[in-house]
Amino acid sequence: MNRFLIPFALFIFLLIMLGLGLRLNPHEVPSPLIGKPAPGFQLSQLQAPDKFITPQELKGQVWLLNVWASWCVSCRLEHAALMDLASQHRVTMIGLNYKDTRLNGINALRELGNPYQVSGFDENGRVGVDFGVYGVPETFVIDKTGVIRYKQIGPLTAEVITEKLLPLIKELNRA
Amino acid sequence: MHKIFLLLLTLAISVCNAQSVPGNSELDLRMMRIAGELRCLVCQNQTLADSNAELAIDLRKQLREKLASGMSDQEVIDFMVQRYGDFVLYKPRLQPSTWLLWFGPFLILIGGLIFLVFRIRRLQNEDRS
DSSP: OHHHHHHHHHHHHHHHHHHHHHHOOTTOOOOTTTTSBOOOOOEEBSSOTTSEEOGGGGTTSOEEEEEEOTTOHHHHHHHHHHHHHHHHSOOEEEEEEESOOHHHHHHHHHHHOOOOSEEEEETTSHHHHHTTOOSSSEEEEEOTTSBEEEEEESOOOHHHIIIIIHHHHHHHHHO | OHHHHHHHHHHHHHHHHHHHSOOOSHHHHHHHHHHTTBBOSSSTTSBTTTOOOHHHHHHHHHHHHHHHTTOOHHHHHHHHHHHHOGGGBSSOOOSGGGHHHHHHHHHHHHHHHHHHHHHHHHHHHHHHO
16 A cells, blocks of 8 residues: 555646646746836827827826737727726826737727827837737736836736736825 | 649749748848747747747847847847746756756656665665565
8 A cells, every 4th residue: 555655646746736737828928027117119109190109208107008909809809998997097008009000000999999098109019029018918017117017918807907907006006 | 834834833932932031141040040049929839930920020030130230149139038038048048947947857867866776775685684
């Protein structure tokens, strides 16, 4: 009996490790940018090409950067949640229109509604790369000093917003 | 007739390839060597060099520009790690968080050897008695 005990214990250990492995999502790569200052950029505004947007203007407030595109199906999935967030809470939400065309981007907002104060137009995706974007939609929470505090990879849901985003924004606003 | 068809086919294939394969300049080769060590974040089991994902194509273009502007190989790799984390490295760096990864197999080997030595000694003692 005793001689089977060790192999059996090892087997159970292996099962537990494999079980834990199954629950991990390899597509959620932890961002090295969390806790670091958000990369600087200056982008033309999607709806007003002659105006610009830079993160410097947003110093002193907590804001969200939502990376989206008209061609991105999951962005449509999260759009209703974004609209709710924008209408029900006082949150500064900036869009990053990623690898899109101006026309398609503007039309998408016209069709679905515009939850953003303003969207930056990142035509070639350079700003996206600086933010380590690899799967749209992605959302960053940036604090008053311009430091990235949270990154959501994939669509925001009402659940993520109420359980993670809003408490974090509240906490950061108090700081 | 067949020969002409074959000729056209090979021409068509070479044209297709010409679009996706970068040039053979020293810069391109250097870029592709670096891209071969980096993971494509979109299709995670492919290298940046192998992937045809749009992000991979963009990133290869940027890597090439960085090299052309005089950055060293290491600086270009650091550029990627700063944005996408250690996960982009197919060859993990030697650092405290990867010690277990690098030295774990040797630990298991040593553990196995110790187990074996004790086991053999015990068997020998049993034989004698």
